Amino acid sequence: MRVDRYDYAAQFGGDIDDLVADIKSMLLRGDYILGDEVARFESEFATSLGVRFAIGLNSGTDALVLALRTLGVGPGDEVITHANTFHATVAAIVHAGASPVLVDADEASYLIDVDQVAAAITARTRVVIPVHLFGKPTRMGPLLDVARDRAIHVIEDAAQAHGASLGGNAVGSIGELGCFSFHPSKNLAAAGDGGAVVTDDERFDRTLRIQRNLGQARQNEHVLLGMNSKLDAIQARILRHKLSRLNDWVAARNDVAARYRNLLAGLPISWQRVDAGEVHAYHLFQIRSAHRDELLAHLTALGVDAVTRYPTPIHLQAPFERFGWRRGQFPVAERLTSQLLCLPIRPGMTDAETEYVADGVRSFFAGRPQHEHGRPGIAT
Ligand SMILES: Cc1ncc(COP(=O)(O)O)c(C=O)c1O
Structure with a gap:
């Protein structure tokens, strides 16, 4: 048996004909840049999150860079985020010209240790970027309190968390600006790169629209130094096709996660804690094991598409060496x-597939003496 992480065909459902017909007519009409499809997607995406504005961009990385620039962040400023995020969060801070400041992760949530944020703030801190990593919402309440007290902005990196929410509020809508990626691996995926910033603030919306269009307020009127970073019209059409299914997909991902938790209970592994009032989007289902690399090899040999996300923390990545x-x-x-391993998770995964993966994990530990199982941090 093979258990894959993606099923791209399934994301289109059975009714792909209208989509293909629309794309064909867009191709023939030359409907490529911005226009109705992008505007419609922006409006539908904003509505789905309960925010006023969504601005479609070229990628999630650009979303972070342009959100920072929109807040006027640049050289001399510090931006706080966490040491176990994906490379792009910190690359974006550096591309915006600011200095990244890292805070360690929390053992149970695998997210930024919110209690350590205050100690990382200096007179130069302008922004904190919590990352809802793997689809789990960060504890935004205490973070917003700290930020408000010190007049610091909050940008949410929700690139992995479409469909996640906290106390009924969609992640991305809680801070001043929320950044999303529509990379093909994401819960809401384009057929290529794409991203968006969402906000309730009309001034940020206007600046971002200028920022993404080479600084043009109107054609040939360049009022600031912008980037060329627009969501493609064809990608917007594809995203509209999928957006209405997102909630069902997140529910399906939660079902798979619950099955895994059941089937893996009692083993010497742990996973992200799920807190009251939150909806985890389960972009990734991470298990934590003291024997990660051997377990990964074992699962790979069984045909399970397990992977590590991410094997090197930010502070040990070569491009960031200059930060010392x-x-x-x-x-x-x-x-x-060094301990996290992603098991395959996707909507439409069958019980037989989750059982096969869980049996694979069980068989790995069954073959090892108890005293070698190791203690992988906090179990749930
Ligand atoms: C946490 C996080 N931030 C930012 C990004 C950047 O998104 P993109 O790949 O669309 O540039 C990604 C995804 O790749 C991500 O996982």
Whole structure:
């Protein structure tokens, strides 16, 4: 048996004909840049999140860069995020010209340790970027309190968290600006790159529309130094086709996660804690094991498409060497990056598939003496 992480065909459902016909007529009409499809997607995406504005961009990385620029962040400013995020969060801070400041992760949530954020704030801190990593919402309440007290902006990196919510509020809509990616791997996926920033603030909306269009307020009227970063019209049409299914997909991902938790209970592994009042979007289902690499090899040999996300914490990545971070400086991030393993999770995964994966994990531990199982942090 093979258990894959993606089923691209299933994301289109059975009714792909209207979509293909629309794309064909867009191709023939030359409907490529912005226009009705992008505007419609922006409006539908904003409505789905309960925000006033969504601005479609070229990628989630650009969303972060342009959100930072919209807040006027640049050289001399510091931006706080966490040491175990995906590379793009920190690359975006550097591309905006600011200095990244890292906070360690929390053992149970695998997200930024909110209680350590206040200590990382200096007179130069302008923004904190919580990352709803793997689809789990960050504890936004205490983070917003700290930010409000110190007049710091909050940008949510929700690139992995379409469909996640906290107390009924969609992630991405809680901070001042929320950034999304529509990379093909994401819960809401384009057939190529794409991204968006969402906000309730009319001034940010206007600036972002200018930012994404080479600084043009009107044609040939360049009022600021912008980027060329627009969501493609054809991608917008594809995203509209999928958006209405997102909630069902997140529910299906939650069902798979619940099955995994049941089937894997009692093994010497742990997973992200799920807190009251939150909807985890389960972009990834991460298990934590002291024997990650051997377990990964075991599952791969069984035909399970398990992967590591992400094996190297930010502070040990070569492009960030100039920031002078040291091994040992963010110990929880280092442990997580050496112990986390993603099991396949996608809507439409059958019980037989989840059972096969779980049996694979069980068989790995059954073959090892108890005393070698290791203690993979906090179990749930
Ligand atoms: C946490 C996080 N931030 C930012 C990004 C950047 O998104 P993109 O690949 O669309 O540039 C991604 C995804 O790739 C991500 O996972």
